[in-house]
Amino acid sequence: MPETVSDPAQPARRTRVALLFGGRSGEHAISAATAAGVMKAIDREKYDVIPVGITRSGQWVVASDDPARWELASGRLPEVTAESGAEVVLASSGAGTVLQVLEPGSVPSVLGEVDVVFPLLHGPFGEDGTVQGLLELADVRYVGAGVLASAVGMDKHYMKLVFAGHGLAVGPHVVVPPRDWEQRRAEVLTRVQNELKLPVFVKPARAGSSLGVTRVDDLADLPHAIEAARVHDPKVLVEQGIEGREIECAVLGGRGGAAPRASVPGEIVVDHESVDFYDFEAKYLSATQARTQAPADLPGEVAEKVRDVAVRAFEAVGAEGISRVDVFVTPEGEVVVNEINTMPGFTPISMYPKMWEASGLSYPDLIDELIKLALERPTGLR
Incomplete structure (x- = not known):
């Protein structure tokens, strides 16, 4: 929502941006590292930043605003835990959409009105339209694609x-739905052999960061590669390698x-x-x-x-x-x-x-442009 000034004698308040990161997917750590980069570069003169982490179990917490806490480090991948901060929920009030902090034994306190959410989430339960749908229901603007585009x-x-x-x-490929692999495994292997040329790349249909991806140069290794991909997603894609x-x-x-x-x-x-x-x-x-x-x-x-x-x-x-x-x-x-x-x-x-x-276009200016695009775009059908 646009910046507003209630008192002409007072300067406009800074736009409040919630950085949403972590999440339930295998790309949890990469999402946190992405948030660290944005925390460092975002213009604090223009934006109030609210870091909100999502644990692997789906709990939302008000997280540390220290980028070093979320950076990729040698031998350590960042992790949002329940101990990372106070629990938070997205709620609506007369003033608009707000983040409320829930602390044991106390009445929820309003963290502040949210102008835009920057969902720095990768993979399922974040990049796939689920969080985008939540934000649409809450009538809060957000950076990036909507529900359908995110899901596709x-x-x-x-x-x-x-x-x-x-x-x-697009390149030649074979889709392996879960029921086909569980009930018609021989047919799946025959399809790949008949329709694709080696090498092939086996990957989860709905994952990123190359998680669960295997290059296969021998069809004897294909079942193991499909099982490795299914650790991340029951639906698998087998793609023919492209020179x-x-x-x-x-x-x-x-x-x-x-x-x-x-x-x-x-x-x-x-x-x-x-x-x-x-x-x-x-x-x-x-x-x-x-x-x-x-x-x-x-x-x-x-x-x-x-x-x-x-x-x-x-x-x-x-x-x-x-x-x-x-x-x-x-x-x-x-x-x-x-x-x-x-x-x-x-x-x-x-x-x-x-x-x-x-x-x-510099990194800080790119962040600024993405937030402006989000503020310009309404929620709902468009």
Whole structure:
């Protein structure tokens, strides 16, 4: 909701932003690290920041505002626990949507009116439309995609259907629903053998950060890879490997009804001598297995094609505010969409802010722009 001034003699209060992070998914620690980056960079002259952590069991707590508490550190992944702060709930009052602190033996105290929520959540129970639906019901503005776009962007099965329906190129793949694997396992293995070429990549349909992803070069290893993916999601996707460069592009919603904006493309350069693919360790824990490069070294016409495809993918799922689109650029110059992330990694060294920095928009200014986009957009049907 816009800033208001009740007394002309008094300055406008700062916009109050709740940073929501942690959560119930396997990407809990990455979400906390993302929050640490935003805490460091957000303009405290313009915004009052309320860090709200969600434990792995789903409890909401008012969390520490110290970024160091939530950063990825050597040998330690940050964790939101029930001891991280006082329990908090989202509630409505005559003044609007508020966060209320619940402390044992005391009446809930109003933490303050919330102008916008920045849901820095990755994976299921956060990036998949569930929290977005809660915020819509509470009638509070929030950064990023709405319910449907978040759900489609989280589920790689339906994501690919939507992309293909909009004329975007997607790679060959086989979906393995839980009932098929449990009751028709031989048929699943036959489908993969007949429809896909090795190598294939087996991954949870609704997870991120490369959790549960396995490269398979021998079909004898496929059942084990599917079981490893099912640890994170009962529905699994088997994708045919695509020869090409892994290119990413950041998309930012347009202001005032304008078209979405695409950054310069970036590239993930993997050291294939030390790792088969861009897995969780290469993404977050190793300083040597992979590096990011923005802008990517691409011919001008290919870079423009990537940017065009990224915007088309953003609009295909109905995304808003923020998304990162990952593609493969084949040796023939074809751009194949791999996936869209409606709440991508957002630490200062993550690809999304790095690509915008290479495009001339700094990390603090990017945060400011995303909050302004959220404040401009109403809740409900739009």
